[in-house]
Amino acid sequence: MLGKIVWSLSGLAERVGLSERAGLAGRGLVLGGVLAAGLLSGGTARAQDVDAIVKKLTATHTLTIGYRETSVPMSFLGEDKVPTGYSVDMCRRIAEATKQELKLPELKYAYVPVNIQTRQALVANGTVDIECGGTVNTFARNKQVDFTSISFVASNQLLVLKDSGVKSFADLNGKVVLVATAGSSEPELQKIMTEQKLTLRVLKVDDHPAALLALESHRGDAYFSDNSAFFALIQQSRHPENLAIVGPEIGYAPQGFMIPKNNPTFLWIANHTMAQMYQSGEGNKLIAKWFGPFGVGVGPRLRAAWDAASLPE
């Protein structure tokens, strides 16, 4: 009994901590700041200059990298509180190439934490030069920002408690399914529900940790989401042995790095560097380094995306 209270209180603390960090207040501030910045700069002035990032790099020698705090193994704060992960490693390679290409004497990094709700706005308004998380490249997002080549391909699956008996989508009838309100999984779930005529209750959650808490406290039976996020959740769980990833892989979620619009030179350097990494085998090494521990390698869809990005010199 006491253990249960402590357990749920620690979950609560996590939630409160989360809401302090990335919650409403922060979000409001970011939005307010973005709005104010827009108004003060007279609407459309600076960021619409062509190659604003190159101009800034030549002047300040500082690249602003947006990172996620808890997206293991994509982008997260390491034990030394420095951003690390698969996406961050790849971005650092892009940064090195940029330094050489622009012949900068030095290049410093400024790190800005972003979350699902703020990442897009912070790139669109030029606060972040490159967002190194794991953002799915969609046509809707392309209206506001540009994307580099595909860095990783995810798809949607189910994270379940083993004792829930859920093995596939057909088992979801009458169950409670968790889904994040941002991202591509929510419309995908609606589609599956209509196609397979499932009657289930959808519970919307804010982020991955909230979904894990709901799953482990039996508020929901399955979490439908991007499977690249599941590895981190299983690692964070107090009882990883109770969790399982089940169901067929649904959808195609190609991820890339977001860059503010109108930066053709920087985008070219990024895509060129990534193509070189994919051709030289460096990409394989990065996947092995970050995803190997989770038993994930370069699958056929990732290979195909990499090949498509590897244009000849």
Added chain:
Amino acid sequence: MNYQWDWGVLLREPYAGWLISGIGWTLLVSAGSWVVALAAGLLIGVARGLPNRLIRLAARCYVELFRNVPPLAQLFLWYFVFPEIVPKAVGLWIKRDMPEPELVTAVVAIGLFGGARVAEQVRAGIDAVGRHLLPAALATGLRPVQAYRLVLLPVGLRAIVGPLTSEFLVIFKMSSISLTIGVMDLTAESRHIENYTFHGFEAFAVATAVYLVLGLLISAAMSALDRRLRPAAIPT
């Protein structure tokens, strides 16, 4: 700033539907919480003035506890902790089989918080019109319950329609904290739209306007009520 305004997005489906359903949930949470707050507030407010010391102490504890713990923390306690400390079967029922668990939890949490504040208004109202009415009412032969129901409460409540308006508005705006436990209210749907269209400014601007208009409507309705009731008895 590289932001392309597009107000039309709010008229397109499914986004227009999301906004409207968000308004519906906001009204549901607000109305539900207000009913709970009024009921709890009346009960506790009256209890704070009763002659029995134990009842008075209990009512005072309620007010201090619910008034001084941040409402967001209270919501999380009800949502995350409460189902874990009750017997397992009850907890599972609350989490899974209770109709609309998130809505009910939000209504209870916000309502009980508001109840503590309403209770203070009720107590102040009764005090303001004079506790000396109680012995007078009792002297006419009314029983204590009748004295409260027929004399103290009607007179006392009329005096606090103004402060109650503020409490109503506080609860109405506070309904947005229910999004933290998954209720898709107006604020949540605005964020929802932002996540899919990246037109958060438009969505939040409309949400702000809706909150403002609904808030003004509540104010207007309450002042109309105040005007109707006032000529009856209040010494101003």
